[in-house]
Structure formats: C-alpha cells, structure tokens
Amino acid sequence: MNTTDMHKRIKEAAADFGWPRIIIALFLAVLFILAPFVKVSIASSLSDIINRFGMNALLVLAMVPMIQSGCGLNFGLSLGVIAGLLGSTMAVQFGLTGWAGLFGAIALSTPFAVVLGWLYAKLLNRVKGEEMTIAMYVGFAAVMFMSIMWLILPYSSTNMVWGYEGKGLRTTITLDGYWNRQLSDFLAVRLSDNFVFPTGLILFVAASCAVMWLFLRSKTGTAMTAVGSNPDFARASGIDINKMRTTSVVMSTVFGAVGILLYQQSFGFIQLYTAPLYMAFPAVAAILIGGASINKASIVQVVVGTILFQGILTMTPSVINSLLQTDMSEVIRIVLSNGMILYALTRKSKVTR
Amino acid sequence: MKKQFVLKSFIADNLVAVIFLAITIASIPLSGLSPVHIIDDLMTRIGRNAFLVFSLILPIMAGMGINFGMVLGAMAGQIGLIFAMDWGIGGMQGLGFAALLGLPVSILLGWIAGSILNHARGREMVTSYILGFFFNGIYQFVVLYLFGSVIPLHNRAIALSRGFGVRNTLNLEPVRQVLDNAWLVKIAGVRLPMLSYAIIVVLCVFIVWFKKTKLGQDMRAVGQNQHVSNAAGIPVEKTRILSIVISTVLACFGQIIFLQNMGNMNTYNAHDQTGFFAAAAILVGGASLTKASIPNVFAGVLLLHLMYIVVPMAGQNLFGSANIGEYFRQFIGYGVIALSLVIHAWRSRREAEKARALLRSEGEEA
Amino acid sequence: MKGEQKHGGTKTLALRAAIGVAYIGLLALFLVTGRTHTVLIDNKADPAGSWQAIRGMTVSVNGGEAVEYMKGDRDKVSVKGQKMRVRVEFFDGRDTEEYSLKIPFIEDTLLLSVPKLAEGLDNPMEPFNLYADNKARTDAEEGERFGQEP
Numbered sequence: 001m002n003t004t005d006m007h008k009r010i011k012e013a014a015a016d017f018g019w020p021r022i023i024i025a026l027f028l029a030v031l032f033i034l035a036p037f038v039k040v041s042i043a044s045s046l047s048d049i050i051n052r053f054g055m056n057a058l059l060v061l062a063m064v065p066m067i068q069s070g071c072g073l074n075f076g077l078s079l080g081v082i083a084g085l086l087g088s089t090m091a092v093q094f095g096l097t098g099w100a101g102l103f104g105a106i107a108l109s110t111p112f113a114v115v116l117g118w119l120y121a122k123l124l125n126r127v128k129g130e131e132m133t134i135a136m137y138v139g140f141a142a143v144m145f146m147s148i149m150w151l152i153l154p155y156s157s158t159n160m161v162w163g164y165e166g167k168g169l170r171t172t173i174t175l176d177g178y179w180n181r182q183l184s185d186f187l188a189v190r191l192s193d194n195f196v197f198p199t200g201l202i203l204f205v206a207a208s209c210a211v212m213w214l215f216l217r218s219k220t221g222t223a224m225t226a227v228g229s230n231p232d233f234a235r236a237s238g239i240d241i242n243k244m245r246t247t248s249v250v251m252s253t254v255f256g257a258v259g260i261l262l263y264q265q266s267f268g269f270i271q272l273y274t275a276p277l278y279m280a281f282p283a284v285a286a287i288l289i290g291g292a293s294i295n296k297a298s299i300v301q302v303v304v305g306t307i308l309f310q311g312i313l314t315m316t317p318s319v320i321n322s323l324l325q326t327d328m329s330e331v332i333r334i335v336l337s338n339g340m341i342l343y344a345l346t347r348k349s350k351v352t353r
Numbered sequence: 354m355k356k357q358f359v360l361k362s363f364i365a366d367n368l369v370a371v372i373f374l375a376i377t378i379a380s381i382p383l384s385g386l387s388p389v390h391i392i393d394d395l396m397t398r399i400g401r402n403a404f405l406v407f408s409l410i411l412p413i414m415a416g417m418g419i420n421f422g423m424v425l426g427a428m429a430g431q432i433g434l435i436f437a438m439d440w441g442i443g444g445m446q447g448l449g450f451a452a453l454l455g456l457p458v459s460i461l462l463g464w465i466a467g468s469i470l471n472h473a474r475g476r477e478m479v480t481s482y483i484l485g486f487f488f489n490g491i492y493q494f495v496v497l498y499l500f501g502s503v504i505p506l507h508n509r510a511i512a513l514s515r516g517f518g519v520r521n522t523l524n525l526e527p528v529r530q531v532l533d534n535a536w537l538v539k540i541a542g543v544r545l546p547m548l549s550y551a552i553i554v555v556l557c558v559f560i561v562w563f564k565k566t567k568l569g570q571d572m573r574a575v576g577q578n579q580h581v582s583n584a585a586g587i588p589v590e591k592t593r594i595l596s597i598v599i600s601t602v603l604a605c606f607g608q609i610i611f612l613q614n615m616g617n618m619n620t621y622n623a624h625d626q627t628g629f630f631a632a633a634a635i636l637v638g639g640a641s642l643t644k645a646s647i648p649n650v651f652a653g654v655l656l657l658h659l660m661y662i663v664v665p666m667a668g669q670n671l672f673g674s675a676n677i678g679e680y681f682r683q684f685i686g687y688g689v690i691a692l693s694l695v696i697h698a699w700r701s702r703r704e705a706e707k708a709r710a711l712l713r714s715e716g717e718e719a
Numbered sequence: 720m721k722g723e724q725k726h727g728g729t730k731t732l733a734l735r736a737a738i739g740v741a742y743i744g745l746l747a748l749f750l751v752t753g754r755t756h757t758v759l760i761d762n763k764a765d766p767a768g769s770w771q772a773i774r775g776m777t778v779s780v781n782g783g784e785a786v787e788y789m790k791g792d793r794d795k796v797s798v799k800g801q802k803m804r805v806r807v808e809f810f811d812g813r814d815t816e817e818y819s820l821k822i823p824f825i826e827d828t829l830l831l832s833v834p835k836l837a838e839g840l841d842n843p844m845e846p847f848n849l850y851a852d853n854k855a856r857t858d859a860e861e862g863e864r865f866g867q868e869p
Contacts, residue, residue, distance in 0.1 A: 075479070127698035132479040133418075134698065137691035144684035148677055168674075281486075294476075331497065334490030338483050345480045346472035441827055443799050446753020453746050508827055510849060527755050527797070 020343050024289060024308055024336070031315040038322035044194035045314060051184065052310040054201035055266040058208055058259035059283045060290075060306045062252045067287070067297040068216070069248035070228035071124055073341075076135035077280035078143050079120050080256020083113035085146070088261060088270050089169065092178055093157045101179035102265060109257040117253030121246035140277060147273045173270040180268045201266065208255070213299050215251075224248050228295050285309060285337035288344040312336060369693050370656060373637050376685065377660045380667035391662055393543045398658040399651075400533065400549030401614040405607035405627060406634045406650045407556055408600045413645040414564075415596035416576030419632045422466040422481035422597065426604025427624040428492045429458035433605070434528075434612060435500065435519055435620070439508050443527030445535070448609055451528075455605040462488065463601030467594030478642075485628055496620060519620050529616040549610065556603075557647050572596050576643065604631075633657055633686045636693035643697075660685065755799045757828045759847055762788040770834045775810030778833060788833070798822060807833060820844055 035042050059077065066074045087109025096104040123138065124131050151168040155161055160173050174180070186200025215221045226234040227244040234241060260279075264270055287297055290305020317329035381391070405423070412420035433455030437447045466484050473480040500506055501517030511520050533546035563569045571592045574582040583589050608627060612618050635645055638653020661682060668678025758780070764772040772790040779785040780796045781804050788794070803820040818836055820843075822829065828847045836843035 127695055130694060130698040134691060134694045137687050137694060141684055141687035141691050144680050144687055147680040151674060151677055331490055331494045335487065338487035338490060341483045342487055345476055346469060440750060441755045442750060442753035443755040444753055446749040450746060450749040450753065
C-alpha cells in the first residue's frame with residue numbers, strides 16, 4: 001500500500017544525500033567491522049582518526065568561505081599554506097617555543113595570509129568563471145617561486161638550514177623542542193593504552209568552527225552567501241560582489257595558514273619546497289565527501305567530510321593491508337578522493353557563469 | 354583610438370611568448386652551453402614531444418579548453434608498451450604493437466572522459482585535470498596489482514620481485530630510439546630524427562584535412578556556440594566526445610613516440626607531467642583556450658624546450674645551485690599556463706561586457 | 720543524444736569485420752616478426768668432458784658484427800624473429816661454417832653452445848632460465864658465475 005511511497009522517499013533521500021557518500025560511509029563501516037578480525041586495534045584506529053581529523057579540519061574549513069561566495073573550490077589553498085610556512089619558519093628563526101611558538105607563528109602568518117589572499121582575490125575577481133583552473137596554476141607557480149625563496153632567504157637558525165653550507169632551508173624542519181604537539185597535548189586525556197584524546201587540538205578546531213558558523217550568520221556572512229547563490233539578487237540588494245568575494249578569499253587564505261600550522265604541530269615537522277603543491281586536493285575531496293557542492297558548503301559538511309575522508313585514509317591501509325597482505329592504500333586514496341571531486345564537478349549547479 | 358586598442362591586444366595576444374622569449378634569450382649566454390649542443394638537443398626534443406602537443410588542438414577547437422585528460426591516452430600507450438616489452442617485441446614492430454594495443458584502450462578511455470566532461474559544462478578543464486588523477490589511480494591499480502596476476506605476464510624479468518605488478522623501470526631496449534635511428538640525418542653535428550619529423554608532418558596533414566571534413570566543421574561550430582550548433586542539427590554531445598576521443602588516441606601515439614626516444618619508462622610516473630608540458634607548450638606558442646593552430650604547436654614546442662634546455666643551466670651558473678634552476682624552470686612553466694589562462698579569461702570577460710554594452714546602447718537608440 | 724544512426728547494413732558489418740581481422744592480423748604480424756630473443760653465445764667446454772671449447776673464433780649472427788670468442792667466453796646477442804644464421808670463422812684453420820637455427824617462439828633467453836654446434840651434437844641451443852635455482856645474476860659481461868642449466 002504505502003511501500004511504493006516509502007520506496008520513493010528512501011530513493012529520494014538517498015539521491016539527495018548522494019550515493020557516493022553512502023557508499024563511502026558503508027565502506028568505512030565495513031572496514032571497522034573487519035578490523036578486529038584482522039588484528040587491527042579499534043582503539044588506536046579511532047585515536048588516529050581523531051588526530052588526523054584535528055590536523056586537517058581547518059584546511060577543509062578554509063574551503064567554506066570561497067564556496068559560499070561562488071568562487072568555487074579553492075584549489076589555490078597552497079597560497080594560505082605558504083603564508084603559514086612563512087610564519088612558522090620565522091617563528092623558529094626567532095627561537096619562539098611552546099605557546100609563544102604556536103601563537104607567534106599564527107601572528108606572523110596572518111599578515112602574509114591577508115596580503116596573499118587580497119592579491120589572489122584581485123586576480124580571481126578578474127577571471128570570474130575560470131577560477132578553479134587558474135587558482136590551481138597560480139598556486140603551483142607560487143609554490144615553485146617560494147621553493148626558490150626558501151633557498152635564498154636569509155634564514156640562519158642552525159635547526160633550519162643545511163649543514164655544511166649554512167644557508168638555504170632544509171626540506172623538513174623538525175618542531176621538536178619548539179611547539180611540537182603543543183595543542184594536541186594540551187589537556188590531553190588518555191583513555192586507554194592506545195588512545196590519547198588530543199583535547200587542545202579538538203577544542204581549537206571546535207572554536208574555529210564556531211567562529212566560522214557565527215560569521216556565516218552575520219550580516220557579512222549572509223551577504224557572502226547571497227553573492228554565491230544568487231548574484232543578481234545580491235547586486236540588486238546593493239551588495240558589492242567583488243568586496244564580498246575578496247573577503248571570502250582572504251578568510252579562506254587565513255584559515256589555510258592557521259590550518260597548516262595545526263597540521264604541522266600534529267605532524268611534528270615543517271615541510272617546505274614542493275610539499276604544498278597538492279595540499280588543496282585532499283581538502284577539496286574531504287568537503288565534497290561531506291556533502292558540499294561547488295557553491296554550497298556548511299560546517300557540518302566539513303566535519304562529516306573530514307571524519308569520513310580521514311577515516312578511510314586511516315582504516316584502509318591497516319585493514320586491507322592485513323587482509324590482502326599488500327599495500328593498496330595509496331591507490332585507494334587516489335581513486336576515492338579524485339572520484340569524489342569528479343562526482344561533485346559533474347553535478348548540475350543552479351549557478352553557472 | 355582604434356590603433357591604441359590594436360596594440361594592446363597584440364601585446365596581450367603574444368605577451369606570454371614575448372616574456373618567454375625574453376627570459377630564454379637572456380639565459381642563453383648565461384647557460385654556458387654551445388649553440389651546437391643547444392640546437393642538437395632542441396631538434397631531438399621537437400621530434401620527441403611535438404606529437405603530444407598536437408593532441409590538444411581538437412578539444413580546444415571544440416570549446417573544451419585544455420584537455421588535461423590526454424594523460425589517459427598516455428597511460429593507454431604505456432600499457433601497450435608493457436605488453437610489447439613482455440614479449441620483447443623490438444623495432445618498429447614493437448612500436449606498432451604497442452600502438453595497436455593502446456588504440457582501443459585510448460578510444461574507450463577517451464569516450465568515458467568525454468562523457469564525463471559533457472556533464473561538467475563550463476568546468477571542463479578542472480574536470481579533465483581531476484580525471485587525469487582519477488584514472489592515474491586506476492592505472493596504478495592495474496599495473497601494480499593486475500599485471501602478473503589477473504593479466505598474465507610472460508616475461509618474469511619485467512615483473513616486480515614479489516611476482517606480480519610491473520617493475521618500476523621498464524627497459525625499452527628493444528625499441529629504443531627506433532624511430533630516431535631509422536632515418537637519421539647529421540648536419541654539422543646536429544642530429545635530425547627525420548622519421549619522427551615525417552610522422553609529425555603526416556599528423557599535420559591529417560589535422561588540416563580533418564578540419565575540412567564535416568566532423569571537423571561540426572567541432573568548430575560546437576566550439577563557437579553550442580546552442581546555435583544544436584539548433585543547426587549538430588549532435589553537440591557526440592561531437593564533443595569525439596574530440597576528446599581523438600585527442601586521447603593522439604596522446605597514446607605521442608607518448609609511445611616520446612618513450613621510444615627516452616629508452617626507459619618509469620612505469621608509475623612517466624605520464625605525470627605529460628598534460629602539463631603539452632599545455633604549457635601550446636599556450637606559449639600563442640594558442641588560447643578557444644583557438645589553437647598548427648603554428649602554435651611548433652612555436653610553442655620550440656620556445657618551451659629551448660627554455661627548458663637553457664634556463665636550468667643559467668640558473669645553476671647564476672646562483673651556484675642546480676636546484677634553483679630547476680625550480681625556476683617549473684615556476685616559469687606553471688606561471689606561463691596561469692598567465693595564459695588569466696589573459697584569456699580577462700579578455701573573454703571584456704568581450705562579453707563590450708557585447709552587453711553594445712546591446713544596451715543599441716537598445717537605447719531603438 | 721540518440722542520433723538517427725542505423726546500426727545495420729551488411730556493408731557496415733562487413734567493413735567492421737574486415738577492420739577487426741586486419742587489426743588482429745597486424746598484431747600477430749608485429750608479434751611474430753618483431754619478437755626479439757636474447758641468445759647467449761657460449762664457448763665453454765662440457766663440464767662432463769663430452770666436448771671441448773673452440774680455441775678462438777669469431778661469431779656473427781644474422782649478418783651482424785663478428786665478435787671474437789676465446790676459450791671460456793660468453794657474450795649475448797639480440798635476435799629479432801625466429802630464424803638465426805650463425806657464421807663461425809675458426810682461428811685454428813677449419814673452414815668457415817654457416818649454421819641455420821630456429822628459435823622457439825616462446826623462449827625469451829637461450830644459450831647457444833658453439834662447440835656443440837660445431838661438432839653437430841644434439842640440442843646446441845637450449846632455453847636459458849634467468850631465474851635458475853642458484854639465482855645467479857645473468858649478464859654475459861659480468862664474469863664467470865653462470866648457473867648450470869636445469
């Protein structure tokens with residue numbers, strides 16, 4: 001009687017949520033179920049996932065402003081990463097450690113992020129419609145330019161420069177003794193042998209999400225969303241489209257800078273040279289997995305997407321490798337993350353050029 | 354007023370090539386390389402790389418921008434080469450075998466890519482870029498796991514020590530420089546691979562002929578205006594897909610030509626930069642996202658590879674670091690693409706605004 | 720996007736079948752004519768003593784470069800196709816000989832013992848297993864340790 005109705009409703013709900021997301025969630029569930037059978041500790045897996053969530057969440061969050069304002073997926077996230085690298089290398093150069101190190105790095109990165117974001121925005125405003133590809137290549141070119149800079153800039157701290165020549169930064173710089181795990185260990189709670197909950201890190205992420213959430217509800221935030229979802233209406237309401245887009249790009253770059261700082265403090269290293277080249281892609285994949293589209297994204301989607309994405313990245317190596325005795329994780333990661341991006345790119349969106 | 358405008362657009366038209374030329378010319382003396390060496394290297398590179406760049410022409414003509422998905426064709430060609438090396442097939446036969454095997458694979462991949470791109474109108478370039486990554490994952494899976502297990506490998510020498518999966522470096526000794534050496538002409542210390550050039554000439558003839566066929570005209574029409582073409586009865590979707598299919602097939606052959614010159618194949622990485630190099634070349638050569646011609650390809654390959662030969666050495670000599678030269682080279686490469694894209698986007702917006710303004714003023718007068 | 724194409728007509732079918740046949744034919748042709756084999760040319764005595772190494776000769780395969788072999792030498796040669804013409808010039812005054820051999824398609828690497836060939840013994844050329852039990856690296860230029868044939 002009403003089974004066909006229910007059928008239809010379930011189908012619609014599924015289509016709305018997106019079949020790929022359902023498949024990924026199911027895949028993750030299967031991995032968790034398999035875990036104990038292949039001797040993979042669920043506790044340490046959960047611990048890993050939560051840590052990786054904290055590491056990456058802000059980089060994914062950085063996607064939101066630009067998506068909302070209609071600038072598309074921020075493939076130029078590497079610009080924000082560069083700002084963060086500048087800040088953190090300077091903080092190490094000045095010998096800042098502990099909290100001074102972390103917040104010093106944030107303070108030093110922010111002006112760079114604002115300037116870079118502002119220039120980036122000016123560029124994007126002139127190329128409305130082809131932002132994504134241009135962002136990608138501007139990002140690549142910037143990373144290469146900075147690679148030259150890392151070799152030339154007058155850094156001198158012995159922890160950072162190459163041994164025998166004394167100039168030029170090393171490829172990876174350890175944060176041990178500076179602010180390694182500063183946030184992660186703050187108020188950390190040991191729940192079991194393998195499970196340490198990085199309270200400080202999660203608190204910071206939560207606070208950042210709250211800030212973004214409040215911003216999106218503010219007057220500027222709603223104006224930004226209007227520019228993205230209905231530019232004609234926005235223009236008619238007297239909103240300065242370019243100004244809103246610039247704000248969104250600057251925000252995105254700043255969040256990107258802080259995001260990489262969080263990533264660094266968890267990872268323990270500053271990675272220079274070509275490391276930032278492809279950093280935008282996992283963030284893009286994560287937010288798309290969470291359900292965002294090219295012109296609409298929410299905080300919930302950021303959280304869900306990052307957890308799912310990092311979950312897959314964590315569980316797949318351990319489970320499948322134990323199961324099949326081979327390391328398929330890299331291949332699965334490539335196929336999944338790019339598949340998600342493809343899926344999002346091929347959805348019909350209401351706002352075209 | 355009109356003269357001023359013409360000058361501006363001329364500069365914008367050729368800005369990228371001009372900047373490129375300036376940097377390259379400045380670097381030649383700094384590099385310390387002899388002219389003979391430079392020209393010799395350049396001639397070899399043209400024979401090796403030009404074919405790949407041609408594969409970008411048709412999608413640009415059909416309005417799909419830069420087809421970064423050409424790397425799918427490269428992967429197909431590489432799979433063909435794996436089979437050819439499995440049986441140790443040498444000489445022209447080896448290349449022919451690889452090309453024949455790669456052909457159906459590239460057609461299939463091109464068809465899939467084209468269909469996906471049809472679902473991403475207005476975002477073709479980003480989508481083709483991600484398509485390249487996605488299929489790279491599938492390629493890695495096939496080459497790392499399926500070869501030697503599900504796909505039988507005859508020659509254990511090309512498998513990994515664990516028994517399945519293809520080795521990291523595939524030795525192409527049986528087909529090494531077969532095309533180059535088949536008809537090698539030496540003039541004043543410069544080696545000219547005439548057969549490669551001959552093949553490129555044949556390709557040019559094919560493209561010129563193709564542009565005159567109905568399908569070619571259809572593609573051009575679709576590239577200019579999809580709605581009008583649709584109204585005129587042209588099967589827009591199928592035409593777009595066909596442009597990608599042809600592009601992928603050409604990339605397959607081009608990659609085989611590229612690899613036979615290299616003599617060795619990095620099984621897992623050889624195709625990584627294929628799209629990037631081809632795109633940089635055609636854009637430097639003066640092509641835009643909507644217009645690309647054969648002279649663009651030649652000019653672009655010449656300029657780009659001249660730069661690649663000269664600039665790293667100049668950077669090394671100037672800064673005393675080989676790394677800086679390398680980074681600078683990549684910076685210029687990426688920067689050139691970014692600059693071309695920006696100029697193109699900027700100009701198409703300008704033209705759109707001008708058209709709108711024109712429409713408005715006409716409306717007011719009426 | 721469904722155009723009005725009729726997938727019919729015997730003419731189109733015949734054309735497609737012809738293309739298919741030509742495709743497979745070309746593949747087979749390339750495979751058979753292009754397949755290269757690595758042949759190790761060997762000038763060693765039989766460890767059991769049934770035959771002696773040749774005291775000096777040059778060997779040229781399929782009209783290629785004539786390479787000198789002294790007692791105990793081994794070198795490798797790439798042969799395209801399944802036919803092999805071996806021309807041996809002996810240093811000890813014997814007449815120059817030309818031998819014709821057929822290479823089995825399946826084998827990648829083979830070992831040709833010229834002494835055996837010169838004396839007309841059975842099976843002068845045998846498949847050579849690169850991955851023999853003692854797993855010795857097989858490179859003719861690299862010294863003496865070649866595995867015994869299984």
